Amino acid sequence: MTPLQNKVAELFENGTISLMIGYKNAINKLAVPCFIDHATQVEQLIYTPECKGNLSVYLHKAEIKQAKKIGILANIATLRSLVQLTSENQLSDIEKTVITINAQNEVLVFDNMEKVEEYVQANFPEYTxxxxxxxxxxxxxxxxxxxxxxxxxxxxxxxxxxxxxxxxxxxxxxxxxxxxxxxxxxxxxxxxxxxxxxxxxxxxxxxxxxxxxxxxxxxxxxxxxxxxxxxxxxxxxxxxxxxxxxxxxxxxxxxxxxxxxxxxxxx
Amino acid sequence: MSEQFEPKIVAFVCNWCTYAGADLAGTSRTKYATNVSIIRFPCTGRIDFMLLMKAFENGADGIIVSGCHPNDCHYTSGNFHARRRWIVFRSLLDFMGFDTDRITFSWVSAAEGAKWAGLVDETTQRIREKGAFTDFKKLDCSTFEKISHDAITE
Structure with a gap:
C-alpha cells in the first residue's frame, strides 16, 4: 500500500469521505479516472506523472454530487481550478476533501479551500x-x-x-x-x-x-x-x-x- | 466601366448616446456615407461579440461599435463592462490573425452628431480602401476543396 492509498483508506474509515475521485492504471501505461466508494478498493489508486486529467470536471456531475462527502485527488492544475470554481460559487454545495501530492512526494490533505488557496499561491504553476x-x-x-x-x-x-x-x-x-x-x-x-x-x-x-x-x-x-x-x-x-x-x-x-x-x- | 466598391458597414450602437447622436446628425441634415446600417441596442453592454462575428459571416465588410462615453452610461456601468470585453475580444481576434482594423470602436454622445458623421465617413473610406471582406468566404471554400480532394483520393 502506498502512502496515498493508506491515507485514502484512513479517510474512508473515519467517515471523512464517502466517494473518492482519483486515477487508476489503464492499458499503455495510461492513467484514467476512477471512482471509489469503499476502503477496500483503494489499491486501485495511483499517482504517476501520467495522471494529467483534471478531475475537478466531475464535481459538476449530478451523480457525483449525490455522494455527500467527496474526496478528490488533485494535481496543481486541478487545485487551481478548484480555487477558480470556488471564486465562481460553483462548489458551495459540496463537502469536499482535497488530496494532493507535493514535490517531496508527501500526501497532503486539505479540508478547506483556504488551505488549498494558500498551497496554490505558494506553488503557482508557470506555462510549460x-x-x-x-x-x-x-x-x-x-x-x-x-x-x-x-x-x-x-x-x-x-x-x-x-x-x-x-x-x-x-x-x-x-x-x-x-x-x-x-x-x-x-x-x-x-x-x-x-x-x-x-x-x-x-x-x-x-x-x-x-x-x-x-x-x-x-x-x-x-x-x-x-x-x-x-x-x-x-x-x-x-x-x-x-x-x-x-x-x-x-x-x-x-x-x-x-x-x-x-x-x-x-x- | 468598373464601379467603385461600396462596402457594407454595420453599426452596433447604444440607444441612449450614439443612436441619439446619429439622429442628431440626421435632423441637422449632415451628409454622410450611406453605406452604414444602424442596429440599435439598449446599451453597449448588450453587444455580444457573437453578433459581430455573425455580421461578418453574413456579408458585412466593416463594423462600427459605439456607445456612451465612459461615466455617461444610462445604466451607470454598461459601457465600462463593454470596454473590458472589447479589449479582450480585440486581442483575441488579433491573436487569431483577424483583421481588427475592420472594426471601429468609438464613443459618440447624443450631442456629437458631427462626430458620428465623421466616424461613418472615415470608416467607410478605410474599408473601401481595404476592399471586400473575403476571409470567411475563403475559409468556406477551403472546407469544400478539402472535402472534394478527400473524395477524389478515396
Missing amino acids: EEDKKLLEQLNSMTRAERWQYWSEQFAACVKCYACRAVCPMCYCSSCTVECNQPQWIKVSSETTGNLEWHTMRAMHLAGRCINCGECGRICPVGIPVHLLTAQMNLDIEKEFGSKTGFSCNSGYALNTFKPEDKEQFIK
Whole structure:
C-alpha cells in the first residue's frame, strides 16, 4: 500500500469521505479516472506523472454530487481550478476533501479551500516550455500568417466538443452551441463555424481558464486550442492585473471593471 | 466601366448616446456615407461579440461599435463592462490573425452628431480602401476543396 492509498483508506474509515475521485492504471501505461466508494478498493489508486486529467470536471456531475462527502485527488492544475470554481460559487454545495501530492512526494490533505488557496499561491504553476515557445512563435508571426495558421488548424476541427467536455470551467447546463433559435454556431463542421466555435469558447473562458491545457491535450485532431485561452490569460493579466485560479475571492475579470481601464483603440 | 466598391458597414450602437447622436446628425441634415446600417441596442453592454462575428459571416465588410462615453452610461456601468470585453475580444481576434482594423470602436454622445458623421465617413473610406471582406468566404471554400480532394483520393 502506498502512502496515498493508506491515507485514502484512513479517510474512508473515519467517515471523512464517502466517494473518492482519483486515477487508476489503464492499458499503455495510461492513467484514467476512477471512482471509489469503499476502503477496500483503494489499491486501485495511483499517482504517476501520467495522471494529467483534471478531475475537478466531475464535481459538476449530478451523480457525483449525490455522494455527500467527496474526496478528490488533485494535481496543481486541478487545485487551481478548484480555487477558480470556488471564486465562481460553483462548489458551495459540496463537502469536499482535497488530496494532493507535493514535490517531496508527501500526501497532503486539505479540508478547506483556504488551505488549498494558500498551497496554490505558494506553488503557482508557470506555462510549460512548449506552450511558451508556441505562443512566442505565434506572436512573432505577421497577422496574415497567424490567420493562415489558425484557419488550417480549425479546418481540421470535427466539432466533437471534447474541449468543452473536458474543461472544468465549462459547466453551463445549456451551452450556446446547442442553442438553435437563433443558431449561433453551425452544427456541421465547416471552417467558418469552427472558427466561431473556438472564438466563442475562448471568449467565454477568457479570464476564467486556469491553463491546465486539457483541451489541447484531449483534442483528437491535435489543435492547440489551449493556446487561445492561454494568450487571453496573459493579455488579461497585463491589462487588468488579475490572475485566474489564484484567489477564492478574485471573481471574474470580465464581470467587473475599473473606471481607469486603459485602451488605445476606442476613438 | 468598373464601379467603385461600396462596402457594407454595420453599426452596433447604444440607444441612449450614439443612436441619439446619429439622429442628431440626421435632423441637422449632415451628409454622410450611406453605406452604414444602424442596429440599435439598449446599451453597449448588450453587444455580444457573437453578433459581430455573425455580421461578418453574413456579408458585412466593416463594423462600427459605439456607445456612451465612459461615466455617461444610462445604466451607470454598461459601457465600462463593454470596454473590458472589447479589449479582450480585440486581442483575441488579433491573436487569431483577424483583421481588427475592420472594426471601429468609438464613443459618440447624443450631442456629437458631427462626430458620428465623421466616424461613418472615415470608416467607410478605410474599408473601401481595404476592399471586400473575403476571409470567411475563403475559409468556406477551403472546407469544400478539402472535402472534394478527400473524395477524389478515396
